[in-house]
Amino acid sequence: xxxxxxxxxxxxxxxAAAAPERPAVTDVVAALDGREVRIGFRLAxxxxxxxxxxxxxxxxxxFTYEIELLRDRxxxxxxxxxxxxLEVAAMYNALxxxxxxxxxxxxxxxxxxxVRELADLERAMTEVAGLAALAVxxxxxxxxxxxxxxxxxxxxGTVLGFIPTERETAWAESRKFRLPVDAP
Numbered sequence: 123x124x125x126x127x128x129x130x131x132x133x134x135x136x137x138a139a140a141a142p143e144r145p146a147v148t149d150v151v152a153a154l155d156g157r158e159v160r161i162g163f164r165l166a167x168x169x170x171x172x173x174x175x176x177x178x179x180x181x182x183x184x185f186t187y188e189i190e191l192l193r194d195r196x197x198x199x200x201x202x203x204x205x206x207x208l209e210v211a212a213m214y215n216a217l218x219x220x221x222x223x224x225x226x227x228x229x230x231x232x233x234x235x236x237v238r239e240l241a242d243l244e245r246a247m248t249e250v251a252g253l254a255a256l257a258v259x260x261x262x263x264x265x266x267x268x269x270x271x272x273x274x275x276x277x278x279g280t281v282l283g284f285i286p287t288e289r290e291t292a293w294a295e296s297r298k299f300r301l302p303v304d305a306p
Contacts, residue, residue, distance in 0.1 A: 144167060144291075145165060145166065145167040145168035145274065145276060145291050146165075146166050146167060146291050146292065146294065147163055147164070147165055147166075147187075147272050147273055147274055147291050147292075147293075147294035148163065148164050148165075148166050148294060149162070149163055149164045150162070150163045150270060150271070150272050150294045150295060150296040151163070151296060151297075152268075152269070152270040152296040152297070152299060153299075154258075154299065154301065154302075155254070157257055157258040157301075158254050158256070158257050158258075159191060159254075159255060159256040159257070159258060159268075159270060160252050160253060160254050160255070161189065161250065161253050161255045161256075161270055161272070161296070162250055162251040162252060162253065163187075163249075163250055163272050163294065164248060164249050164250075165185060165187075165247075165248040165249075165274050165291070166248070168185060168248060168274065168276055168291075169244045169247070169248060174240070177212060177213075177214050177221065177240075177243075178214060179214075180213065180214050180215075180216060181213070182211055182212070182213045183211065183212055183213070183277075184209060184210050184211030184212060184224075184247070184277075185209075185210050185247060185248075185274050185275065185276055185277075186207055186208070186209045186210075186274065186275040187207065187208040187209075187210070187250070187272055187273070187274050187275075188205070188207055188272065188273050188274075188275065189205065189206045189207065189208065189255050189256065189270065189271075189272050190202055190204070190205045190270065190271050190272075191203045191204040191205070191256045191258065191268060191269075191270055192268065192269050192270070192271060193262065193266055193267070193268060194267040194268060194269050194298050200269070203258070203259055203262060203268070204256045204257065204258070204259060205256075206227065206228055206255050206256055207227070207228055207229070208225070208226070208227055208250070208253070208255070209224075209225070209226040209227075209229075210223070210224075210225050210246070210247045211223075211224050211226075212224070212237070212243055212247060218236075219238075220236045220237060220238050221236065221237045221238075221240075221243045222234070222235075222236055223235050223236070223237050223243065223246055223247070227255075255270075256270070258301055262301060263301070264300070264301050264302055264303035265300055265301065265302075265303055266300065266301060267298045267299070267300055268298065268299055268300065268301060269295050269296050269297070269298045269299070270295070270296040271293045271294065271295045271296070272293070272294055273290055273291050273292065273293045273294065274290065274291045275288060275289070275290045276289040276290060276291070277289055
C-alpha cells in the first residue's frame with residue numbers, strides 16, 4: 123500500500139528537522155589595520171558528541187580553517203589575492219586532567235597552552251577574534267573591493283559507509299571592504 127501523496131512532504135519535512143545540524147562557519151568579520159587584514163569568525167555545530175568522545179579518549183582532535191582574501195568582481199569569479207590556514211588541535215591528558223591546545227598558522231606553531239574546562243576548550247577551538255591572518259599584496263591599490271572567506275575542514279568521514287571523504291563546511295564570506303586610497 124502506498125502512502126497518501128499529502129503525507130510525503132510532511133515526512134520529508136520531519137526527516138529534515140530530525141537531521142543533525144551541519145557545522146557552519148558564521149559571523150565572519152574582516153577589518154583592515156594598514157595593509158594587514160584582521161579577521162574573526164565562529165564555527166557553529168562542530169563540537170558534537172563524536173568530537174567530545176575523541177577528546178576524552180586522549181586522541182588528538184582538531185579543525186583546520188582555510189582563509190582566503192579575494193578581490194570582489196561583480197560579474198566574474200572573485201580573484202584570489204592571498205590565503206592562509208589556521209590549525210587548532212587539542213589533546214586530553216588524563217593524568218593532569220587538562221587539555222593541551224596547539225594553534226598553528228600556515229604550519230608554524232603560534233600558540234600552545236593548557237585549558238582545564240571543556241567549555242573553554244570548545245570556545246578556544248571554535249571562536250577566532252582579531253587574528254592577523256593576511257596581508258594585502260602590494261599590487262592591490264586603493265578603493266578596490268575586497269572580501270575574506272573562511273571554511274573549516276573537520277576531519278575524515280565516509281560516504282555510504284566506506285568511501286573516504288574530507289568533511290568540510292561551506293565557504294562563509296565577510297562583508298566587502300575597501301583598501302583606503304592613501305594606504306601605504
